[in-house]
Amino acid sequence: MNSFEHHLRSAAERREAAGLTRRLSSDHPTGLIDLAGNDYLSLRTHPRVLEASADAARQHGAGAGASRLVTGTWPVHDQLESALAELSNMPAALVFSTGYHVNLSVLTALGDADCLIISDAHNHASLIDGARLARGVVSVVPHLDLDAVEHALRTRTQPRALVVVESVFSVLGDASDLPALLALVEEHDALLVVDEAHGMGVCGEHGEGLTASLALTPSDRLVITTSLSKSFATGGGAAMCTPLVREHLVNTARPFIFDTGLAPACAGAALGAYEVLRDEPERAARVRIAAARLADALEVPTPAGAVLSAPMLGPQEALAAVQRAAEAGVRIGCFRPPSTPDGTSRLRLTAHAGLTDAELDHATTVLNELITP
Numbered sequence: 063m064n065s066f067e068h069h070l071r072s073a074a075e076r077r078e079a080a081g082l083t084r085r086l087s088s089d090h091p092t093g094l095i096d097l098a099g100n101d102y103l104s105l106r107t108h109p110r111v112l113e114a115s116a117d118a119a120r121q122h123g124a125g126a127g128a129s130r131l132v133t134g135t136w137p138v139h140d141q142l143e144s145a146l147a148e149l150s151n152m153p154a155a156l157v158f159s160t161g162y163h164v165n166l167s168v169l170t171a172l173g174d175a176d177c178l179i180i181s182d183a184h185n186h187a188s189l190i191d192g193a194r195l196a197r198g199v200v201s202v203v204p205h206l207d208l209d210a211v212e213h214a215l216r217t218r219t220q221p222r223a224l225v226v227v228e229s230v231f232s233v234l235g236d237a238s239d240l241p242a243l244l245a246l247v248e249e250h251d252a253l254l255v256v257d258e259a260h261g262m263g264v265c266g267e268h269g270e271g272l273t274a275s276l277a278l279t280p281s282d283r284l285v286i287t288t289s290l291s292k293s294f295a296t297g298g299g300a301a302m303c304t305p306l307v308r309e310h311l312v313n314t315a316r317p318f319i320f321d322t323g324l325a326p327a328c329a330g331a332a333l334g335a336y337e338v339l340r341d342e343p344e345r346a347a348r349v350r351i352a353a354a355r356l357a358d359a360l361e362v363p364t365p366a367g368a369v370l371s372a373p374m375l376g377p378q379e380a381l382a383a384v385q386r387a388a389e390a391g392v393r394i395g396c397f398r399p400p401s402t403p404d405g406t407s408r409l410r411l412t413a414h415a416g417l418t419d420a421e422l423d424h425a426t427t428v429l430n431e432l433i434t435p
């Protein structure tokens with residue numbers, strides 16, 4: 063056995079003993095009520111979205127063909143950027159090949175050596191990795207702790223600072239106090255970066271996201287990022303910002319410059335999802351109503367968006383609960399360390415707009431039984 067095999071085998075054995083081995087499965091059992099995916103608006107297989115995706119592929123090709131800066135920018139990218147800027151009430155937008163790339167780009171392009179990056183302890187891996195790759199000093203503050211953010215801003219020695227949060231956090235489903243954070247960045251001449259991956263499409267009367275729904279201004283203190291893989295039902299990501307920040311990203315963000323542009327099929331699908339949401343804004347409210355019912359059944363607080371989570375004793379208990387739910391016809395997820403910000407294994411559930419009343423009734427009964435000792 064070579065030294066790598068030895069190292070990898072012992073790591074695999076340790077994971078297995080701790081109940082933390084992950085396995086990929088392409089199995090999609092039919093007939094289960096899905097409370098595990100991120101297709102919040104139930105648009106992944108919507109005919110208008112599929113048609114818009116196929117149309118864009120037929121017009122521009124199966125792939126973008128090059129980096130956006132070479133020959134990989136297509137009219138569908140421009141249209142999608144206008145639509146996302148309008149939805150989020152920001153002056154400009156830039157689309158990327160994934161939400162992960164957006165966060166890497168924004169943090170590395172803005173978080174240079176003269177910038178302090180103040181990052182919430184529950185931030186998603188893409189924000190953490192962006193902060194690690196950036197040249198700025200990183201200060202991780204306790205989850206939702208406004209005093210810690212204020213202290214870091216006030217005592218910084220760097221001329222610039224970024225405060226980085228999610229609008230709706232991806233594991234616990236709780237929300238940042240965006241008005242208070244925006245007031246702090248204004249007071250301390252900083253920028254607020256808000257990842258709306260779990261907020262756009264779900265929060266606000268029109269699914270505009272938590273930031274836009276609060277009508278937060280001024281936009282020159284804000285950079286909003288999002289994934290297109292959740293409410294927008296496809297793959298890709300976007301940053302919504304001022305034209306000046308957009309120009310800086312286009313010119314300096316390595317995960318944008320050295321990456322092939324978002325595939326036209328994905329840009330078309332996201333645009334199709336945007337159009338369905340524009341015509342049927344009630345989808346956003348349906349997700350939130352469903353999430354509130356699931357939260358009641360699990361006896362956890364009503365979440366800010368579609369994501370819910372319930373702590374479990376440990377990873378084995380979480381896996382057993384997932385199995386029991388599946389046997390009762392409900393597909394739920396579980397997050398185990400290191401995918402949980404607080405090291406607790408959790409059931410992780412998501413609501414979506416397509417859940418019928420009968421499905422919700424059945425799911426709430428099953429969930430309630432899961433948590434009843």
Ligand SMILES: Cc1ncc(COP(=O)(O)O)c(C=O)c1O
Nearest residue numbers: 160161162186232259289291298
């Ligand atoms: C909060 C958050 N940000 C960013 C991402 C990355 O998005 P994508 O899957 O489009 O790369 C995710 C992803 O799953 C997420 O939950």
